[in-house]
Amino acid sequence: MARLPPLSSMEAFLEVARHGTVKAAALELGLSMPALSRRIQTLEHAIGRPLFNRHHHGLSLTEAGRELQGQLWPILDDLRSVIEKASSPDATLRLRLNILPLFAQQRLFPRLPELRRAHPELHIDIETLSHAEARLGDGIDAAITLARSIDPALYAARLDQDKVFPIAARTLDDGERPITVPEQLQRVTILLHREMPETFLEWKKAVGMPWLEPAATDYFDSGPLMLEAAAQGIGVAFMHGHHFDDAHDPRLVRLFDHDVDSPYSYWFVCRPRALRQPAVKLFHDWLLAAKI
Known part of the structure; x- marks a missing residue:
């Protein structure tokens, strides 16, 4: 042999x-x-x-x-x-999960206690590094990622379909020079997440203003920091509707009334064979049933 x-x-x-x-x-x-x-x-x-x-x-x-x-x-x-x-002979199941901080903070962590009550044997290691899809099977078992589409070689379950909201500090909406129409974005900085770089591009096309350009664009890799920057008046953040709703931050307001579908969605992603792992299968089934 x-x-x-x-x-x-x-x-x-x-x-x-x-x-x-x-x-x-x-x-x-x-x-x-x-x-x-x-x-x-x-x-x-x-x-x-x-x-x-x-x-x-x-x-x-x-x-x-x-x-x-x-x-x-x-x-x-x-x-x-x-x-x-072999290294964990007891009944403990351990999932290595990559997740974006804002999804974890707003949507997953508030529901984790019910998962723990139902399945006390499941434990989850959390990481928030970028490029999760490329690392599946090498350090992480599954990921909750934000993307337009997923590599067809991977298993993916779409978790939502949301709207794009321009989110700003309340002072920009009711201050001395309130922003009341999209054209006024030309005098402010917009804030974009690196996982959603085309959000503003798609939004301005949807509202019929493809020519619209802001004073500047700043990029973030953290949703919580984007919301805080918007609340502090640093710029207007283009994020999902539930990011605004779930923040429950009185300092923030949604600008304008345009109803624009986001090109991005949250997805549960893993390698197809990973669904045979008890920890991955258990979390996947709970996540989809809970409609988080």
Whole structure:
């Protein structure tokens, strides 16, 4: 029976395939670039074919590399699950969940006590790092993400469909120079979330003002900080209607009466095989049934 190549070389291959460069993958794994390259070469030698096309601006998968990536990801996912079960022989279920802070604060955490009462065996590790979809199966089991669409290779369940609200400090609405019409956005800064960069673009097209340009645009990677910046009068935040409603902040107001559908939705996302993991399946079923 042929010997398997080292597991470390398989993990190295998947990281390089995910990042597209040896440098980024080496940084992720805490290895030197030569050490990572040697692991890739070990795997290529075992398979007998190159897995990457190497060019001056990075790497791209060969046909053999793409085939191996698709087959290897789920196998390593299952192996991680086996190791986790072996290291936790009690009845505890643990979910590694990536989630945006504002969704967690406004929608998930208020409902977690009922989940804990119903399933005290389930424990959830929370992280809020970006690029969640790329990290599924490698550090996280599932994610609640904000996107226009999801990679069809992943399992995804849409959690909502919302409206876009311009949200501002009450002082901008009833101060000395109140903002009462969209044209006045030309003299203010607008605030956009990095996960929703086209929100204002879609909003201004929907209201029939594609030419409208604000004085400036500031980007945030935190929804709670966006709301606080808007409340402090730093700018007008373009966010979802429930972000405004669930904030219950008397300092904030919705500007204008335009009813504009958001191009973005919250999604529950995981690798298809992850739904076979008890913790993922339990949380998924509860989340959809609870209509959070």
